[in-house]
Amino acid sequence: MEQLILLSIGILSALMAFAVLFQDPKNNVNRLFFVNSIMLFVWTSVINLFILSQNPAESILIFRVYIISTVLAPLALIALGNNFPIKNKKQPIALYIIVGLFSAILAIWSNVILSSVSLEDFDFYGQNNPAIIDQFIGFSAVFIQIGINISAWFGLLRLKKYKNRLKGSPIYTTITITIFLAVILSTIFNLIAVVFWHRYDLSSTLGNFSVCLLLIAYAIGIWKFSFYDSRSALLKTFSYAGAEIAIITTYYLFREIIGANNPEEVSRFSVAVGVFSTAILVMAFAPIADFLNYLLRKTFDKSKSIDIFLKKLNTTLAQNTDLETLLKKLSYDVSGVISARNVSFYVRYGAEKDKFFLVGKDRSSNLPHKDVQALDGLAKEYDEMFITAASLIGEDREDDYRMFKSHGWSMIVPLRTNVEIVGFMLVGYPKGVRFRHSDLNILQNVYNSIMIAINSAISTYNVRDINNTLEQRIKNATKDLRRANQHLRRADESKDEFISMASHQLRTPLTSIKGYISMILDGDAGSVTKMQKTFLSEAFASSDRMVHIINDFLNVSRLQTGKFVLDKTTGNLESVVKEEIEGLESSANSRGLKLKLTSEGKTPVFEADFDKLRQVVMNMIDNAIYYSKPDQTIKISLTNTEDRIIFKVVDKGIGVPKDEQDGLFGKFYRTSNARRQRPDGTGVGLFLARKVVLDHKGDVIFESEEGQGSIFGFWIPIKK
Template structure:
């Protein structure tokens, strides 16, 4: 046996072992199956080359050549599938996948069914056998292999570059390095050189995969590749045990036989017997377990494994929080293992729980018998009560249990001394075999009771929390429903209020307009001369009617805002003249309160596009507020400033001011500051609200500065770019302000 044979066999065995270990880890994963297929193809390739080199029959050599040319096709296609799934899924283009699949199947079919495809004939050379290749077909075959190798390497390299997890990056890097090195060696010695007619080194290809397999083995051990360390460790354990047994058995048994009986065996026979004995000794334990189960079922019908019972029960207790489900599953496990006719777990009533009995059967016990059980179990101080073991003095208790077909009663009591009532009982029927309960059963049931007590208490707490959560949710839902109903009523009342305000405002505007008109005519002496006293009184009446007109206008604008009918009717106006006209109407009111009202009208002022009526209301509101909220002897100054990019109106006073903690509410509907309510109880709280809406609707900003006790500044500022008249502004522009108001207030209300 030469070195070539040894290396080829080792390459085949090593690849198969690693492939089987990966497949055994999880045979349902596509990447594991693909890697196993890759390992099988390496083994097949090694065996094919070994068969080709060792055979002397040229016809058989051609068959072996076909075989080892088939294996690389499986190898490269498995690589492509594996590298797509390795670590995480990276799909190839659908058409590339289809092309590689169809081309691979076509090449395999031609290779298997066409005797002269790729391999024409075998020639004997001085160095050994040579396959005569069909050049064009071999070129197609080689191209397919190279394409698959390149695709697989690119996929692995991409995952190496893109992996964010350190462990994945290390796994991909090791896999890529080993795979790339093996690819280069294999392509050179088994694809390129044979293409030029040199078959001297074809045996190098399969052993070179050992480099790749060593890299994979390192990644398995060091970086948990495929997570097969447990499988590998178990395999190495069995292999080590086998080697140890073979050596010990061979030396002791056959050495003794040779010395005592002069028994001589050939080395192959000695090796065969030693290996066979070692294998039998390893698998003996598994066979013994199987036979133990069979014999126990026949001769020991009541036998069970307590540890298995505890393991199964603990899984249920740990993984189940639903109390009824936990009790049912626990009852089934106890009844199945102890082989009882039934098992049920009953819990007594508590302030937060109704009594319940859950088990393998639906059971109901008389109330008197349950009271009797509570009485006697407390007196007996026992955790497990076996009916057949009860003395005559407990005959009443024994009869009650027997009448309910109870063979064993297990108390569930957290009290260690068992002197108090517990939370319930485990009720067990007689064994199906008819045999009595033994000491092991009692010990097992006592342990089960202790575990169940803790699990039941935890489940009860969870159930209590869950019930409280449901009750709380129900109360929240009910409160939410009440709030929604109240909100709907409030909305209806609000709509009724708006309708009333709108109707009342419309109805009041007509008579007020008439009153204001007649008062104006009398003041202008259209109806004859009037005395100074009459002029003063009529002036106050005219001013009050003017204020009422503005109030009605505010109410109508609020109603229009609500219904989306608030319009900005912009037209060219001279703001300087507008301010002067409004202040003239307020001069008498300011003088009557001993206030100084000052306005320096600019000599020239540009015309700008504004809604004249609504802007007049804003100016009137600002100045009127200053008059009412400035004590006698105070000063009010109105400034109109023409800046390069904007125009600005400021109304400054030294009045009562606004408290700092109330300033952020000042421009909301119906809100009035506390000191303002005292100074002027009849205010509505609509003036500043509407002022902000009007200014924002014209793309302006409100000016507001105040310090309590020192005065306030109210005003507005407009950018000139948005307000300059255009040649087409001869007509009044009407545009809905709702969207402008809404967008502007989002910015300015911050």
């Protein structure tokens, strides 16, 4: 009966060990539980083997294994209780060291026992044991009970922290009662029965049952607080157990058949057959386990096919480049494959990542900025694919856990690129009890494909957004330019009106001034001295230049208003040029310059607006006078060809800078060196000259090199 109880406890502990481990193999709490459960399995198996063993050498080996499991059990149980049901960031290192020292003392003591006591005298049930063995077993019982009590104490304290998570559930009460019951039974059958009653049979059966009961309570808590569904883990556990049973049964049947047929040659042949069959069965273990797992999943597990999901996902990724549409499709596909009630995507986009989409299945609530900041903080702190609500329970994470609860999230998946976090996948609660590990593995496998699609859609959306922004900016800029042009046009019209009015008003007094000066020079007011005549001549010439400037302004005004027209008459250009040279000669002489006219061919009489051509000639010669260096000769040429007449003015003046030559004939344009040489210039002379020449179907002539001089002129066609 005792052996049957031990066997049952051992099998149950082994099944729990693998069921919890397969649930989440990467979780340290699951691994700790696996170690404790396997230790209980070893413990019960060792006691059974010790009872069955008839060989002293085997007994020594079995007893050593028993001692190892005994000295390590308290430390493993305390570590499990401190990390129940979720890993604890605070570990009692000092307590671990103290328990480890006591474990070392027990190990040393066990060596003394094995070297001084014959195990032939050892009775596991405590009837004929030497005193030293009784002392060792009694001390071990106290040590183990202390470990159980500390583990239970830690477990209850940790469970109390998460009481709110289990509000309204009988699980909290069940776990608490089970832990208390395990401690009470352990105290009675592991401590009192051994130390005071010397009833080792009670310790080996009911005492081990109490430890198993404690592990059952821990398993319930771990399963309850685990993020993953236990069904897959249980199916895998049963498939492995079934494969193991099948292999052991086959091995023993094969061995019995061989032994029965060859009873005299068992020693040699059975060894060879045993080695061969063992090798075959070891190789067959994995295929058998996989086959059983397949059958169990097909019968009990209705999870989706990965092929169907991948096909659907590839279709979604290929057909949707629009970011919002893609996220909406993904939310439906992902929620379907992992059986989540809802899945939402929060994705940032834009050049500054200042815009976002929040879309999902059945749930697209507002996400406050402070919650987004909290999610960013979690993603930076937890370098994991899945950040679950369960992992936030407890230490310094109450605000984050409440945020998860308020939004109905069971986990978040940060959407990471190589350089930044572009958003989050927000997963709601599962439709069943837990998420299946296999389904989340599918999500983990396709994560990179999802990220590539999202990044591509973000890039496409950013380009569209930039184009839309640029288009809007261009529209706004065009609108502003139109408005500015209207203002400039009105200002230009006002200026032209002012220039026209001012020019007309100035012409009247200038005409009077010129008339009176001319009368004085002619002697109508009496005799004029030589010095007075010089001054009056200069005043007359300046007045005449002022008249020409006013005429230029009037012509500019006429150009703007469309009233600039040619008033053609018949005349000779050579006579016009000579008259202008004569009028400007005094100005040239005063600056130490000479004007030299050269005519090639007889200048014909033709039709032109000679008043306007006179202004052009005067402007070009006047510019040469003002911008030439002293003691130079300004060469003026007039050339007549078969179909055109060419006028040129060549000087050795300051020239025109190369980078300013393109705008020289623009309205009101003046080069930098011209402004320094003659600050009072208007910048309209050359503009009008080009306009007059072009209206005569001709063109201007211009060559210049800064510091070396310039050639200005024009040609116009003539009809003989």
